[in-house]
Amino acid sequence: MNTQTLLLSDFGTFCGKRSERVVVRKSDGSEEEFPLFRVQEIIIAKQGVSISSDVIDEAVQRGIKLTFIDGTGRPYAMLTSPYLSAPAVTRRAQIEAFHNQLSVRLARTVVAGKLANQANLLKYFAKSMPEAESESRNQITSHAETIHSVRHKARLVEAEKIDDCRDGLMGLEGSAGREYWAAIELMLGSEVFHGREHRGATDAVNAMLNYGYGILYAKVWAALLSAGLEPFAGFLHVDRPGKPSLVLDFVEEFRQPIVDRTVFVLLNRGAKIEMENNLLSAEARRLVAKRVLERLQSEAEYAGQKLQLNSIIQAQARRLALFFRGEKAYRCFRFKW
Structure with a gap:
């Protein structure tokens, strides 16, 4: 339907x-x-x-x-029925996992999955670059290969619990992130993009990314709640007041295939993005939201079938719940380039 x-x-x-x-x-x-x-x-x-x-x-x-x-895309409220939730057994298993090796397996999988999608998205854009830009194409491909190497290191991380390896995994994620954003700067041009900025970004590219991520946060947050999970009890990201750390963990595998791809396609096709008072203009926000929502309704390969990305997010949240209950292994969604 x-x-x-x-x-x-x-x-x-x-x-x-x-x-x-x-x-x-x-x-x-x-x-x-x-x-x-x-x-x-x-x-x-x-x-x-x-x-x-x-x-x-x-x-x-x-x-x-x-x-x-809000105007930056950050979700500040969600309305849902208190009765549309899964049994508490899932939340109990999630909290218990923090103190055993399941926490390490999940954090390791999250980092490796994110890095795979970063590398694959770079290859996706590199393959469509014209011959006249072969030097930049080769550099972008080289960045992708470096990210794959870092991903291999992340997959080998071992520890008894997440507190023993979080810093190491975050360090590997940061190292790969520098490679990824350097490649994006090569693709878009330094006059358009000059590095990743999170909160308070005043340039169009970062503002578009942040707005798109805000829409994605709301999607994954709702999926986690529907699966009976606690959004504020994460593993890779540390717990802090007001910080939905499991949302931040779970969103990582969807950033590149849903938001980054959408934003960079828009820019590569010459979309005119205007800023007003250091925020995206109303027209720019509508455009980014429209395209991200369209992307969420597009289909991708998942478990041997074609599903909307919306449905894949929900399926992955249910799979995460099964992982915490010891009923299924967890694998991140991989973007195929």
Whole structure:
């Protein structure tokens, strides 16, 4: 079934319910209707958007996610029913795993999976570069091979518990990250991109990445909750107040195939991205959100079949729950270039 994510990003928009349909009415009086059974998520991405209690009631009953994101893409609120959750046994197993070797196996897998996707995305872009750019293409490929070498080291890390090897794994991740972002600078040009910045980024490329990651965080957060997992009890990322460390662990395998690929394709195709007051313009935010959501609805190979990336995120969250309960090995989703 073709499901939809509704993005409400215009000031003055009202979201209500009429019979079995969601009605979105903009400030100019124009309306669109969407069948409730096809709505998977509603994202409120702008101040001044109103949503009726009828829609909220239907959403929590049907398991439709309601997510609120700010101008940088950071999710600041999610509405869900307290009854749509898996049994507590999964959370108990997750907490117990922190104190045994399962924590090491997971953190090692997360780092290795992320690095594999970084290298594969670089190869994906390098293969399409013209012959006139063969020198840059070869350099990008070289960065990808170095990342593969670092990934091999990460896979060999052994310890009794995560506290004994976290620094080493994070060091390897950081080393590979420097290779990855140096390759991206080569691909985009230093006049467009000059290094990765996280919070407070004022350049278009980093702002696009951060906005896309914010949408992705909301997706993986909701998937973890649905699988009965505790978003604030991670392994590779340390626990801190207000920091959803398991979300940050779990999102790593999806950054490159979903957000990075989308943003870099947009830039390579000459998309005009404007900044306003050190934030993406409203039009730029709509464009990035639209393309990331389209990417999430695209299909990829998974477990011998074609699935939407949305569904793969949910399947991976369930697989992670099974891993904590000792019922299945955990393998990261690998982007095929």
